[in-house]
Amino acid sequence: MIDQLKRSFAVAKKDMLIFYLKGPVVIMGLLFPFFLFLAFLIGRNLPDEQLFVGLTAMTAFFTSTAVGPTIIPWECRGRTFERLITAPVSLTTVLLGDFQASLYFGLAITFAIAVPAVLYFSLGLGWVIFITATLLAVGTFSAMTVLLSSYPPTDVPADVMMLTSLAKFSLLFISGIFVPLEKLPSYGRLVSYISPLTYYVDALRHSLGRGYLPLWIDLGMLVLFGIAFFFAGVAVHKRVLEKRFT
Amino acid sequence: MEKAIEAVNLTKYYGSFLAVDGVSFSVKSGEVFGFLGPNGAGKTTTIRMVTGLLRPNSGEVRVLGCNMLDEREKIRAREKTGIVPEMANPYVDLTAMQNLRLMGELYGMSKAEIEKRSLELLREFGLYEKRNVKVRGFSKGMRQRLIIAMAMVADPELYFLDEPTSGLDVISARLIKDVIREEKRAGKTIFLTTHNMDDANELCERIGIIRRGKLIAIDTPEKLKQLVKGRVSVEVSFEPMKFDPSVLSSALKVEPMGDKVKIYTKDPDKTVKELVRYAEREKLRIVSLRTLSPSLEDVFMELVGGRND
Numbered sequence: 001m002i003d004q005l006k007r008s009f010a011v012a013k014k015d016m017l018i019f020y021l022k023g024p025v026v027i028m029g030l031l032f033p034f035f036l037f038l039a040f041l042i043g044r045n046l047p048d049e050q051l052f053v054g055l056t057a058m059t060a061f062f063t064s065t066a067v068g069p070t071i072i073p074w075e076c077r078g079r080t081f082e083r084l085i086t087a088p089v090s091l092t093t094v095l096l097g098d099f100q101a102s103l104y105f106g107l108a109i110t111f112a113i114a115v116p117a118v119l120y121f122s123l124g125l126g127w128v129i130f131i132t133a134t135l136l137a138v139g140t141f142s143a144m145t146v147l148l149s150s151y152p153p154t155d156v157p158a159d160v161m162m163l164t165s166l167a168k169f170s171l172l173f174i175s176g177i178f179v180p181l182e183k184l185p186s187y188g189r190l191v192s193y194i195s196p197l198t199y200y201v202d203a204l205r206h207s208l209g210r211g212y213l214p215l216w217i218d219l220g221m222l223v224l225f226g227i228a229f230f231f232a233g234v235a236v237h238k239r240v241l242e243k244r245f246t
Numbered sequence: 247m248e249k250a251i252e253a254v255n256l257t258k259y260y261g262s263f264l265a266v267d268g269v270s271f272s273v274k275s276g277e278v279f280g281f282l283g284p285n286g287a288g289k290t291t292t293i294r295m296v297t298g299l300l301r302p303n304s305g306e307v308r309v310l311g312c313n314m315l316d317e318r319e320k321i322r323a324r325e326k327t328g329i330v331p332e333m334a335n336p337y338v339d340l341t342a343m344q345n346l347r348l349m350g351e352l353y354g355m356s357k358a359e360i361e362k363r364s365l366e367l368l369r370e371f372g373l374y375e376k377r378n379v380k381v382r383g384f385s386k387g388m389r390q391r392l393i394i395a396m397a398m399v400a401d402p403e404l405y406f407l408d409e410p411t412s413g414l415d416v417i418s419a420r421l422i423k424d425v426i427r428e429e430k431r432a433g434k435t436i437f438l439t440t441h442n443m444d445d446a447n448e449l450c451e452r453i454g455i456i457r458r459g460k461l462i463a464i465d466t467p468e469k470l471k472q473l474v475k476g477r478v479s480v481e482v483s484f485e486p487m488k489f490d491p492s493v494l495s496s497a498l499k500v501e502p503m504g505d506k507v508k509i510y511t512k513d514p515d516k517t518v519k520e521l522v523r524y525a526e527r528e529k530l531r532i533v534s535l536r537t538l539s540p541s542l543e544d545v546f547m548e549l550v551g552g553r554n555d
């Protein structure tokens with residue numbers, strides 16, 4: 001167990017060395033949320049709190065899902081995957097490593113953006129809530145990439161990229177970033193509950209003193225989504241593993 | 247002697263296509279075992295089942311005493327196994343050293359051990375000067391040497407090498423063959439596939455031949471050659487090169503080969519005499535003339551039937 005955990009860290013280290021400098025990662029993970037945020041900002045007279053929530057939520061969501069989905073397709077394409085998976089590690093260990101790569105990248109960038117933003121806007125932030133929610137959320141989004149990378153079992157990174165973008169945007173627009181939950185019509189609110197991002201946005205608003213759902217629900221749902229994503233991802237990966245070797 | 251690999255009745259379907267059909271064999275510990283067969287015969291599929299990458303539809307496989315169908319036991323076996331998959335690459339965005347370090351970490355070695363062993367291997371494989379260069383700039387031969395070094399980091403007891411010398415120049419191939427022999431001398435077990443009959447003949451103590459998913463022969467190279475004992479051949483080259491097969495009453499089959507002809511015969515004495523008489527009559531100079539005992543290639547052609555399916 002401990003051994004496999006250590007080995008998953010070796011996998012994560014490899015991912016970080018290789019994948020963080022790839023073009024698509026930089027674009028999807030850094031530039032993209034930046035421009036999206038500008039679009040969100042310009043022409044609207046939004047209160048500082050809502051700006052902070054929007055900025056942080058988008059950054060966390062995009063940075064932690066930037067690397068993950070394409071790692072395994074890249075490995076298959078580069079013909080490194082068979083070598084990796086025949087090392088003394090289980091598939092779960094490899095996926096746990098890929099998960100960690102997303103996690104560390106997401107956490108580093110999110111805090112690097114959010115902390116200066118708090119200081120700049122001089123917000124009265126509940127740090128404990130903010131940090132807890134961010135850790136859980138980035139974990140959940142990283143786990144989501146394990147599921148997103150699992151199907152279809154392709155070796156074309158662009159295919160996965162397209163499907164993931166589709167999923168990510170659908171989630172982004174139903175998550176109470178652009179319109180707060182309480183202002184949504186009730187069917188809209190129901191739809192928003194299927195997105196894990198909703199709970200992070202709400203938890204962020206709690207850290208500023210005014211959430212809509214109870215905080216324990218926000219955090220609990222993040223944990224539940226995270227666990228479900230990871231294990232569903234592992235299960236699908238196991239099922240399609242043989243299709244990756246041609 | 248104990249068995250390093252034991253495969254019983256391995257069968258694998260891809261969809262409805264039967265790729266490997268009831269293959270059984272065992273490899274003794276310390277043995278070099280060669281697995282031959284034409285393209286698409288099922289060699290890679292068999293290796294993948296034996297290493298626990300693919301799940302057989304039926305059959306059993308034990309490696310170093312571990313049941314490869316059990317997740318935990320499989321990992322235990324792999325800790326003592328070095329694998330070179332077919333057409334595998336190192337990570338091109340990492341340096342040679344980083345690639346080796348990653349493998350060492352995946353095999354659970356300590357930092358100090360990894361550094362020491364990696365430098366040793368880099369020297370052995372002639373990659374020491376390039377150890378901090380990204381693999382992207384490596385030639386095919388350098389990559390292949392690195393891939394093999396990666397399999398050797400943990401000093402495993404057992405190797406699976408799927409076409410380790412394919413596409414390499416003579417020098418790189420020689421280096422890899424020398425490494426294989428050295429590992430064998432150190433008591434390691436080696437399971438390898440190759441399309442190079444000379445390599446198989448030089449390296450392997452036992453050979454299995456697979457065709458259309460079925461294992462059709464398994465024995466030592468010399469015993470396999472006995473199967474085609476009748477097939478002695480005579481190879482001759484004249485100057486100027488001309489040859490009329492009808493002058494030979496003793497030939498079974500005549501194959502032109504570049505500036506030579508190869509004549510299969512049951513009676514080499516008679517064939518040679520006929521050839522010499524022919525050369526005298528036609529005033530040809532004999533550039534070379536030799537008799538060849540059956541090679542592994544002859545065995546292969548005989549068993550596989552000269553068809554590639």
Ligand SMILES: Nc1ncnc2c1ncn2[C@@H]1O[C@H](COP(=O)(O)OP(=O)(O)OP(=O)(O)O)[C@@H](O)[C@H]1O
Nearest residue numbers: 245246260265283284285286287288289290291292
């Ligand atoms: N992933 C796959 N899906 C479907 N069919 C496959 C797959 N992999 C292999 N096959 C088929 O199974 C058969 C055996 O393939 P395998 O790769 O084991 O052959 P091989 O002996 O290693 O050949 P080669 O010498 O060309 O490497 C081939 O007919 C091949 O077309």
Ligand SMILES: [Mg+2]
Nearest residue numbers: 289290291332
């Ligand atoms: Mg093959």
